[in-house]
Structure formats: structure tokens, C-alpha cells
Amino acid sequence: MNKEELMRRAIALSEQSVLAGGGPFGAVIARNGEIVAEASNSVTLDHDPTAHAEVNAIRLASRKLGTFDLSGCDIFTSCEPCPMCLGAIYWAHLDTIYYANDRKDAARIGFDDDFIYREIALKPDERHKKMQLLLPDEARKAFEMWQQNDEKTEY
């Protein structure tokens, strides 16, 4: 499948999702033009605030390929990834992100993607969400254990 066909599949998933009671988002992960996994948003259906189309597709693709590293795969998403999904895409090492609607389009229909992007750009004490450093000395031990573990699987 070419890029446009893969994006049209993501867009079709976004429309099917609305009809099924989910959010208006769909995503396809493909390798060399072949679909590895596809998913739609299931936040309300699964009672899971992290069940965005991109995260759902990454989980399915990783399980299918038996790896946490999706290098060599691209993602086609019906809307620009929110900060959570963008982070997940970086963690998954996906190659190229193709998107159709953008964060401003999502804001116009009531989604917080653009708001969260603007929050990230602020200093922690300027954000709406309160953040407080707590027990950093006690938390450091796990990091030292990780650093000293020669058997670890790095990611």
C-alpha cells in the first residue's frame, strides 16, 4: 500500500470509531507498505485515558512483532499525535509520522492536545498541574541498581 492508502485506512478507522462510540481517531503502523497493526481510540469504550489510537496501535504492533523496538515501521495517524503519543512513538523508535488533522483541528472539537503541548513549553511551576519533588535520595537506589546490572535489556 502507498502512503495515501495507508492514511485513508487510518481515516476510515477514525470514522468507524465514532460510529462505535469511541473518539474520532485511527492509526496504522506499517512496514514497507504493509500494515503491521491498526487501531482506533478506545478511551471511553475501555475506560482507559491512555487508549489513544497511536498507543493502541503501538501495543498491538509490538506484541505482533515480539519487540519493543519498532524501528523500520512508520505510523499513519488520522490526527497529529498528542504529547503522550508523540512520546510513545519516540520510545517505540517508529520512523516517520504521517498525520492528517492537526492539534488545532483537535482543539476546535474540544480535545486538549494543543493545551498540553502549550503546558509542556512552560516551566513546571507555571503549569496548571502541580508538580513536587519528593524523596529523590531514596529513589536513586533503583537507578544505581540498573546502572550496575550487566544483565539488563537496554531500551
Ligand SMILES: [Zn+2]
Ligand atoms: Zn494521543
